[in-house]
Amino acid sequence: MSTEERFDTLFKALGHRARRRILDLIKDGPRTTGALCEVLTDLDRCTVMQHLSVLEKAGLVVVERRGRERWNHLDALPIHDVQKRWIGPYAAHAIGMLSDLEGLAETDSEALPEGATDKTNA
Structure with a gap:
């Protein structure tokens, strides 16, 4: 992926309010997907997962799996x-x-x- 494509992906990820809220929630420390869903009550779990996927593709979220839990870390x-x-x-x-x-x-x-x-x- 070229530098310009990486910036396109990054700005697309930052362009949505829900994704910026997710980044705000994990900036002080990682959270599980379930914990994010508990805070983001206006979004269903599937939508939260979709937003996390966009953030992960942009390199803003690093996922760590611990057993059944998925921990989301800010990069x-x-x-x-x-x-x-x-x-x-x-x-x-x-x-x-x-x-x-x-x-x-x-x-x-x-x-x-x-x-x-x-x-x-x-």
């Missing part, structure tokens, strides 16, 4: 890949702009004559 690595590709570069650019602005503000305040005050802070 945040695909989300990290999104952060690295799109969010990280923009955040770095924004931080750079803020740093430049801070530098300009410090330079401007140093340029004020002695005893003068910056009226923008009033």
Whole structure:
């Protein structure tokens, strides 16, 4: 599967509200499918299983079977890949702009004559 196909699968998985709710439920620790069904009362077990299957195909959920139980673990690595590709570069650019602005503000305040005050802070 190409990188673009993996991102398509990931965004499809994240595009549904129920799947995002499932990820929210397992972000602090794994849960069994039964435990998820108990919380997601508006969905039947079959629908929960279908959503888990989509999340698993996207690499967001790793399934561990313990006897008859199916434990669903969050794998945040695909989300990290999104952060690295799109969010990280923009955040770095924004931080750079803020740093430049801070530098300009410090330079401007140093340029004020002695005893003068910056009226923008009033």
